[in-house]
Amino acid sequence: MELLVPSHSALPVRAWNAVRSRGPRYAWHKALRRVLGRWPSWKRHWLYSDPRLYWTLRGGEDYFREQEGQAARTLRTEWLAQRLAAYRPACILEIGCGYGKLLRALRWRIDVPLVGLDFSTTQLEHARRFLEGLDDIEILLGCGECLPFPDGAFDMVVTSAVILHNPPKAAEHIRREVLRVARRFAAHNEETSRSYNRYGYDTAAWYRSQGIVLAESGPIPVDPDPATSQFCVAKLSP
Numbered sequence: 001m002e003l004l005v006p007s008h009s010a011l012p013v014r015a016w017n018a019v020r021s022r023g024p025r026y027a028w029h030k031a032l033r034r035v036l037g038r039w040p041s042w043k044r045h046w047l048y049s050d051p052r053l054y055w056t057l058r059g060g061e062d063y064f065r066e067q068e069g070q071a072a073r074t075l076r077t078e079w080l081a082q083r084l085a086a087y088r089p090a091c092i093l094e095i096g097c098g099y100g101k102l103l104r105a106l107r108w109r110i111d112v113p114l115v116g117l118d119f120s121t122t123q124l125e126h127a128r129r130f131l132e133g134l135d136d137i138e139i140l141l142g143c144g145e146c147l148p149f150p151d152g153a154f155d156m157v158v159t160s161a162v163i164l165h166n167p168p169k170a171a172e173h174i175r176r177e178v179l180r181v182a183r184r185f186a187a188h189n190e191e192t193s194r195s196y197n198r199y200g201y202d203t204a205a206w207y208r209s210q211g212i213v214l215a216e217s218g219p220i221p222v223d224p225d226p227a228t229s230q231f232c233v234a235k236l237s238p
């Protein structure tokens, strides 16, 4: 259980509490994220060589509070949920569901089975709490590159800020898996900007290169940086 420490506490106090609540590895990871701020290539090398480990250390109470404290994140999630619901899918799989922010927003809008999958145990721990009491949402530990579902298992498959966190080979595996398990729609919010943990892909261009028709594609109007945001929905069958 993570300790709740006010963010204005002195650095040594926060560091000590990070060690006490989640161990030295977590505290070291957190410190590196700050210290290496100005050196993105070192940051990628030291912090992001194993995305799954990164997200396991990154997930948890701190991350949850940080994200929930950002009004822009909520605005974007609400916008996405509304767009996705407009397609009236019969069921949805979200790959990389994190702590369940989008699944929760979807549940308020559509009454269809929802499944969330993520490779981070700490994110899923929070998802279970965040989604508690909501009907028909299944949460699974798994990897986007090798989905544990048969072909065409879901009417719609969604990723939101997930493919961009994977290096090119893994990103390609995820896209192929999306196409394999989706029946009618594949929807993505995947920014094109780069950072130490973002690879930045043009997902809409990828679908076009595969000869797949897009039902829509464009920036997310409520995003703080619409120039690099991208939402697209691929239409896989009539």
Ligand SMILES: C[S@@+](CC[C@H](N)C(=O)[O-])C[C@H]1O[C@@H](n2cnc3c(N)ncnc32)[C@H](O)[C@@H]1O
Binding pocket: 051, 055, 056, 095, 096, 097, 098, 099, 100, 101, 102, 117, 118, 119, 120, 123, 142, 143, 144, 145, 159, 160, 161, 162, 163, 165, 166, 170, 174
């Ligand atoms: C930035 S968070 C986004 C969470 C959620 N989609 C949202 O929009 O609130 C990225 C999430 O994707 C997960 N993720 C990244 N790559 C993944 C992969 N290859 N397989 C499964 N989960 C992945 C991470 O563990 C993390 O929880």
